[in-house]
Amino acid sequence: MEVFRAMADAHPALLWASNTDGMCVEFNRTWLDFRGRSLDEERGQGWLDGVHPDDRDRCLRTYTDAFGRHEAFEMEYRLARADGVFRWILDVGGPRYDAMGSFLGYIGTCFDITDRHTREDMLLKAQRELSREVHTDALTGVGNRSLLRTAAQSLFGAGSTGWVAVLFVDVDGFKAINDELGHGVGDQVLQQIAGGLLAVLRPGDVVVRYGGDEFVAVCPGISGIGDVEEIAQRVRGRASVELPERRVTVTVGTAAGPASSSTLDALIEDADAEMYGAKHPV
Template identity: 30%
Template sequence: MLVRELEQQVQELERRNAELRRELAERAREAEASRVAEAELRLMVDAMPQIVWIARPDGWHVYFNQNWMDFTGLTLEESLGDGWNPPFHPEDRGAAAVAWEQATRTGERYEIEYRLRRFDGSYHWMLGRAIPLRSDSGEIVKWFGTCTDIEELKQAQARIGDQARLLDLTQDAILVQDLEHRVVLWNQGAERILGWSAEEVRGRSLVQLIAPDGDQLASVMDRLLERGEWSGELTVVDKAGAEVVMEGRWNLLRHDDGTPRAALAVNTDVTERRRVEAALLHALEARATHDTLTGLANRALLFDQLELLLGQRHRTGVAVAFIDLDAFKSVNDRWGHRAGDQVLVHVAERLRETIRQGDVAARIGGDEFVVVGAADDPETALRLGERLADAVAGTTVVEGREVAVSASVGVAFVGRDEVVGADDLISRADSVMYDVKRHAAGGAGIEDAPAAGGARPA
């Protein structure tokens, strides 16, 4: 009986011993697996390009991967606890500490940019991030964090910022639109010229903004897609609805595979330049057809207008009044040519005020003026001459002095059926003017008949 009990106890001990050996072997396998997993994890963490760290719930750092030591030059022992803080840039250290304290207090995600000192004393921009590991009950167990070197990104952003500032310094309107005409980029030059801010236009149709009809921009885009570039002049409207003339230089932007993706446009506002050019052209044209001193038509324009009038098929009669100032030479001799010019300008103004719509007043040289207009008969033509003589007669102030002004006017008339050239008609009026000046200076006269050679005074 006793032997049997002993045998049973031995068997039980052997069974328990076997179970213990199996349990120990299982634990050994688990420990080895854990060791291997931890080694693999450390190897993986050390192979990561980022700095990796682990902290307790209260923020006390308990682990850094090798990248931290390689970057900062600190040992692991120097870095644990709160030893991680000294490498921070003095200007960023306080903000980083406050952000980390707030994260550990609230359990919120930690993310901040700061500068971290390298082992060689230089600073690199870092993006620091950390998230908490929580238990099933929601308690924070650990913090896992990374530091990512973003120095190259910061430098690229700085270069882009410099380029953006350069874009904004230029007076040109620089913009980028996609192939659907949606605005992608809009610099301050575009804001100044066209009135819209970048926030107002981004994503909106360029056609709807500055080219309501769309035809001009559609043509530009067709040429751009065909040739890859376009240059020319565009007339668009600004935010206030005013027309803006721009010289554009457009280039097609492409994807890496060569397919078109957007259009880059550099536009120079030439509105004022075109206005000045138009004014200059008008002035040049005026100088070619008008007297520069008085602004009246010159000899060339007078003859063109008179020939045109005489050549009309169903014209009325035509009157030509030749006007010559009396005693004008004495004004120049006594007070100088500047005073004489003032008298001529005064006479021109009086003629402009007197002639009818459709009449042409011209200065053809010196103190000689000619007025051409329609007339039904010689009496009407003579009345035109009389009005002109009366208009010129009077006084004007020159260099602070009153100067008497008068003119002798000779009138020639050609009926609707008479054929005569402009030269002949003006010569006839000139001849009559000399007759008037000899016999009744300061008045007007008209020829009796083209063949008579005399003048009939008013």
């Protein structure tokens, strides 16, 4: 341990060493300065007091599992600095042996990788924001056709279970609203219709602005054709707008089928045809 102290205290990385019982017995000066604690406070499992509570069990489990097999390990966890701020640490540890090959315990080297985590978090946030923009209708905040196609890949096809309902929703008299009241009012109507659809459908349902004044809702996991009309009735009751000049309603067409043997395009076509028939009865 004297050799460890002499070499380790001059090292810029955070270093530690454990004995054959797995208990940490040495920490270099860089570690102790980082933590703002004494060697006696960190020894044993005292160092775990500085590990973030959400990381502590995983951290200890990784170490003890590797120790039991005398294998090297890498792990990342958050460790409290002397000022109380948690920093991300990359801990690389492995077994150490004497000249005769006898196991002496472990030695580890730790690096502050917080900046890397920050960059990765920023990149992930940017990717999520880009994905949201790509799949979202800018006016109404619901999905667009891109989202619809992406959802179809996971909802339909071999291996899918249950039934899927598709609702084709068309705003009644929308052209007259734009012509008589202006496109600003028309935009508000579409936004409120979209909000009504989101409010009445389940969190797992997919709602998109299909085009102009048309919306499509895809509702997976229904038990059968009997559920479809109940969903449509809820939509008709909620997806309407009260204007001072008039009440704006919607016409809804529906279709449903087994997810394993149906296609999104076929269900949309059937629901669109039913909607058109309801709006223009022969």
